Amino acid sequence: MALALATGRASAAPPSVALTPQQVVQGQAVQLDLHAPGADAAVATAGGRPLVLFRTSWGYRGFLGTSPATPPGKLVVRVRVRTAEGWRELLASASVKARSFGVRRLSVPPALLDPALVAYERRRVQLATAAPWVQPLWDGPFGLPVRGPVSSPYGVRSVYNRRWWGHHLGVDFRVPAGRPVRAAQNGVVVLAERLPLGGNTVILDHGAGVFTAYLHLASATVQVGQHVRAGQVVGTVGSTGLSTAPHLHWGLRVNGVLVDPLAWTAQAFRGGP
16 A cells, blocks of 8 residues: 555645665665655655555654665655645665675475466465555564574575575574464464475564564464454464474565565654654
8 A cells, every 4th residue: 555645734844755774785774755745645656666655743754774786876765745736756866785695596396496486475465465554553673573593584695506596685584493483563363374495484563664574484373353462472383384404584574675684673763753
């Protein structure tokens, strides 16, 4: 949902848009603040992708992500805002710097790399994340779902059975099977099922187009539609799906782009004004 509607009195100050931070590396996210107290509608896109915008006391806020696929250079955001004077278009940009990514080589069962299974899993995830909660359910940094060493960092280039398979768009924690996995922030469960590659998977909607995913679980302890609090147990560590040993794969999606979740544990992207 990229259109936000509300009523309000027109402001004499012209609308303005700001992006924070102004410079990021691939995998980081950017916060968009549209200052337009008198606006009654706003739409934003980045790279042709619509962004979820939510109302604040002074206008609208939203978030956009970058990934290893985001070209280095200028990231342009287009905003259309409607006030009493009519629609107006604004542009804002941030600089994206290239990031160095390592390589990991794994041998996995070839059957799990079946394109049909990959397509099925992608459809299930897209369906679960297609209608995000508009208002943010969090405020402040996200917490770690488990404590343990990182075995595969975000963005590492994956080679499965000697074949390039893309970037690893999450963080893997090497922790023992059975350890509790906790919600990184307040959210709503939008998926809790076994997927071909992700294994037992839980996805939480945190609002404003932000989702977290918990993969390869031994079991899930939550159900679709359930509201969870930050730190609540959502499952236990396992080795289901495309996995060679017990671990947790943790992913974070921002308006359809899988970003580095560890950045959200250090940077307080605020859900409110």
